[in-house]
Amino acid sequence: MKKLLLVLAAVFLFGKSEAQWLNNDFCSTAQPVTVGAACTQGSNALATLNNDFNMSCGDATDAAVWFSFVAPGTGAVIISTDHPATNFDTHINVLGAAPGDPTVCPVAPNMFEYGCDDDGGTGSTSLLQVNGLVAGQTYYIQLDGFAAATGTYCIDIQSVPCTANAGTFTITATGGNVNIIANTIYTCEDVVSCYDITSNNDYTLPTSVFYPGPPGPGCFTVPELMYAIYINTAPNTNPADPDNDPGWPGIYWTGQDFNDCDPSLFAPTILPGDVVYLVPITVDDGDNDANCGGLQTDGDGDGCYAVGQTITVVYLTSTVAVQSAIDLCAGTVDVTITGGMPLYDGSDYTITNTGSGTLTGAPITSGGTVVVTGLLNGQNWSLSITDQNGCPETINGTYTGTVPTITGAISVCVGSATQLTGSAPTGGSGWSSTNTGIAIVSGTGLVTGVTAGTSDITYTDGNGCPVIETVTVNPLPVANVPSSNAYCPGDAVPLGALTSTPVGATFTWTNSNTSIGLVASGTGNVPAFSATNATGAAISGTITVTPTLAGCAGTPVNYTITVNPLPVANVPSNNAYCPGDAVPLGSLTSTPVGATFTWTNSNTSIGLVASGTGNVPAFSATNATGVAISGTITVTVTPTLAGCPGIPVAYTITVDPTPVANVPSNN
Known part of the structure; x- marks a missing residue:
């Protein structure tokens, strides 16, 4: 009955105001207000003290009217009665059931006040900014008059715009071995290498607002540009998300510019081989006020901050070179190299052989393998390695293998043998020939040529290491x-x-x-x-x-x-005959025997033909001169034996004339 009388009285007394009554005397009947909408007009003339809570600003809470709103995505709002329709001194505060759970009308003693204002607006109107609200949650507003003042009000709620921007940066190498590719800095781990990350001063900081605490009663924060530093674990997004990244490392006091020459000199400690992710971020700095919460991403809870693109710093691991294989039989060492700049950009190492043997297989990039060949037992090998950043590394070792050898002549004649000797240690599988049709080899290394050609002779020593020599079998000409x-x-x-x-x-x-x-x-x-x-x-x-x-x-x-010898003809002796005499056969022989003969007669008037072969025939001596004459006939005999003509030999046949007696005349 008392409440009904009060309502009737109010209608009678205030006339026009009753039309502005929104029936929002209780939290449970709070008038919803849309964030961003035009101000809602009403009156508190009929308000009572039921379920009202004292405000922390101004005097005690008088009869209040209630409003509700849903927090925007920024989590920050400005609540204002600073409008021409407001005609009395207003108080406002924002309430919730409890921090983090403001969806139920607050009930004592669980009421939590998120903010309060008396005369923050023009004159005696109210203007309250509340930060740190949970987007999508419902919050409640009490509005009353100072010293129980009543009248007409107009109240609105606006989302606090956030214009924060982390801006852009210039990255500069200032010393040592530094390589910059886009937003990634590569620097040697064990060489003093310096770089600067400098803001281009195109950032926008959030507005300085009141931070309500805890730990203290609150303060105004000082927005600044700082860095969050991730070590070895990258942000889960780029730009990073402080609100939804379980690995968010917090803010490191760096100032808006960042530089480094030695990772061991700044905190948090960065060790060689680490990958550091520097995240530029606008922060609310309350370090200078004990009532504030220190250096925080959004210390004032207005939901306004900006995160820049992540800058990655790779403190290059040392170039790692390992002896990945050793061939005890071939005199080789395989060296696999990883790390350094090639691990990231695929560039090649510069590799120099500073020890024994011959370097093969270079250049290579990370994960590649080079080979040192031609090593003998006990020789020291060494490689000097530098990546594109100039980061140095050295690897060395001593080769302890034994390369077997074969000594001895490696050519042999068909049907002959050559002795080959294998190096110590002996006791392996011994000797073999790949082509026994060309050459065979005994268990002691004696190689015998079979036919012309080549055959590989293999000797395996006591370590099981084989060596091959090609033996040439030469033909017999x-x-x-x-x-x-x-x-x-x-x-x-x-x-x-x-x-x-x-x-x-x-x-x-x-x-x-x-x-x-x-x-x-x-x-x-x-x-x-x-x-x-x-x-x-x-x-x-x-x-x-x-x-x-x-x-x-x-x-x-x-x-x-x-x-052959030259034959000598044996001829008859010289002789004289009378005409009509039978000259006997001239038998011809030779020394040596077996010659053939040709002969000539210088005077056929003796009764012998001019020439002939073989023996000189018998004939009848003639002398037709008719006068008492005498002459010598020479027979030339030429012997031939085995095609060789002898020296002519002559003998003489003389035919005397028939004598005519000269007698005295008949008388």
Whole structure:
């Protein structure tokens, strides 16, 4: 009944105001207000003290009216009665059931006040900014009059705009070994290397607002540009999200510009090999006021801050070079190299061999392998490695393998043998030939040539390390010599041209009988010479030719040069005959025997024909001169034996004339 009388009284007393009554005397009947809408007009004339809470600003809370709103995405609002329709001194505050759970009308003692204002607006109107609200949650507003004042009000709620911007930055290498690619800085871990990250001063800081605490009663924060520093774990987004990143590291006091020369000198401690992610962010700095919460992303809770693009600093791990393999048999060491700048940009290392052996396989990038070859047992190998940043590394070691060797002649003639020797330690699988049709090898390394060609001979030492030598089996050359021939003394014996199969052999030769006019021995072709024979019988010289090709002597080949003697004719004695006498057969013989004969007669008037062959025939002596004369007839006999003509020999047949007696005349 009391409440009804009060309402009737109010209607009667205030007339026009009753039309502005919104029936929002209780939290449960709070008038909803849309954030961003025009101000809501009403009156508090009929308000009562039911369920009202004291405000922290101004005097005690009088009869209040209630409003509700849903917090915008920024989490910050400005609540104002600073409008022409407001005609009395207003108080306002924002309430919730409890921090973080403001969706239920606040009930004592769980009421939590998020902000309060008396005369923040023009004159005695109210203007309250509340930050740190949870977007989408419902909050409540009490509005009353100072000293129980009543009247008409107009109230609105606006979202606090955020214009914060972290801006852009210039990254500069200022010393040492630094490489900058886009927003990533690469610097050596063990070389003093400096860089600067400088703001281009195009950032916008959030507005300085009141921070309500805790720990203290609140303060105004000072917005600044700082950095959050992630170490080895990248932000979950770029730009980073402080509100939704479980790995958010907090803010590091850096100032708006950042520089570094030695990662071990600034906190948090950064070790060589770390990857650091620098996140520029506008912050609310309350460090200078004990009532504030220190350096915070959004210390005043207005939801206004800005995060810039992440800048990555890679404190390059040392170039890591490891001996990835060693071949105890081949004298090689494999070295695999990773890390440094090539790990990130695929560039090549600069690698220098500073020890024994020969470097092969360079250049390489990260993950590649080079090989040091030609190492002997006990030799030290060493590589100097530099990446594109100039970050240095050295790796070295001592080769302890044993490379087996084979010693001995590696060429052999068909049918001959060569002894090969394998290096220690012995006791391995020994010797083998890849082609036993060309060469065979014994268990002791004795290689015997079978046919011309090549075969790989493998020796495996006691460490199980094989070594291969190619053995060449050379053919035995065959000499091609002139045919045997016979000559007469004084004949010109032509050059004895020598060739070989296969071609290319050299020759030595011997002569068994220098009486034929040829020297006893020589090399190359057999020279031309003049045949001689000082005997009365045929003589011969055996020419023995030995060919040699690639150190292989062929089978000696013979041919014969015969020099026949000049025959001597044996003729009848000189004799004289009378005309009509029977001159007997002129039997001709030779020394040596066997010659043939031709003969001529210088005077056929003796009764013998002019010439003939063989023996001189018998004939009847004639002398037709008719006068007492006498003459000598010479018969020339030329013997020939084995094609060699002897010296002509003559004998004389004389036919005396028939004598005519000179007697006295008949008388």
